Amino acid sequence: MASLIPGQATPIGPNAWRVLARNPGMMTGPGTNSYLYGKDSLTVIDPGPEDHDHLQALLHAAKDLGKPISQVIVTHTHRDHSPGALALVAATGARCLGPFVPDDGLQDESWQADTLLAEGDQIDCGGTTLEVIETPGHVSNHLCFLSDSGLLFTGDHLIQGSTVVIAPPSGSMGAYFASLRKLQGRGITMMAPGHGDVIDDPETALSHTLAHRQKREDKVLDCLLPEAAPVNQLVKSVYNDVPAFLHGVAEFSLLAHLIKLAEDGKAEESEGGWRRNE
DSSP: OOOOOOOOOEETTTTEEEEEEEEBBTTTTTEEEEEEOOSSSEEEEESSSSSSHHHHHHHHHHHTTOOOOOEEEOSSSSSSTTHHHHHHHHHHHOOEEEEOOOOSBBBTTTTOOOOETTTTTTTEEESSEEEEEEESSTTTEEEEEEESSSEEEEEEETTSSSOOOOTTTTTOHHHHHHHHHHTTTOOOOOOEEESSSBOHHHHHHHHHHHHHHHHHHHHHHHHHHHSSSOOOHHHHHHHTTTTTTGHHHHHHHHHHHHHHHHTTTTTEEEETEEEEEO
């Protein structure tokens, strides 16, 4: 696997380079991965947070590669993925392509796409292309981008070394399961995630993630009783294999699981919290 060095352009595949932002943390792991992709010109995928050093790293990488940055696309509009677009566009004149912005208070409201992308769109990336795949789940506007060589830019749909948080209302566990299955059998050869190193066995990663999420859903159902319990109580038993300091974050995904179980007719919300639907 390629090394993770902040600010350094690292080749990861045909016409593709990664530049790691300097924003490590509990939710971002080593930091946000921005990608440069293209043959004759460059498309920046997920320009990352608003950060001067990261902007300069992207500009220097493009200069070293001898290719102009012509466009910016984002997988979704969480604040560690898209805010860097404003300064990058100001510096290069690039156009922006990507999703709408959900109104849930968790998004980068500075993001404005010149062109909204949808399922099946083909993005011209200077002599090579990316296919748009709608992958809601982590958030409702999430997109993945598949190159003509089989490299999939996954954003936060799949990341290396951890599972992603699904935070309602714009995050949906039901949609997440469906989006994972949607990627199976697509001829994906490698995944370039929004956080962590490249994933070189995509089908195994998809199967493992689906199995892990299903196992967690089964545990949620096992922990539900006929008497209602609040999420902050349920999280202690459902995520007893996770350190307690992470339970606050885990409550988001737990709620997403509960909503999915309610949609499946297996759980219901009532006064006092959630209970099994007998």
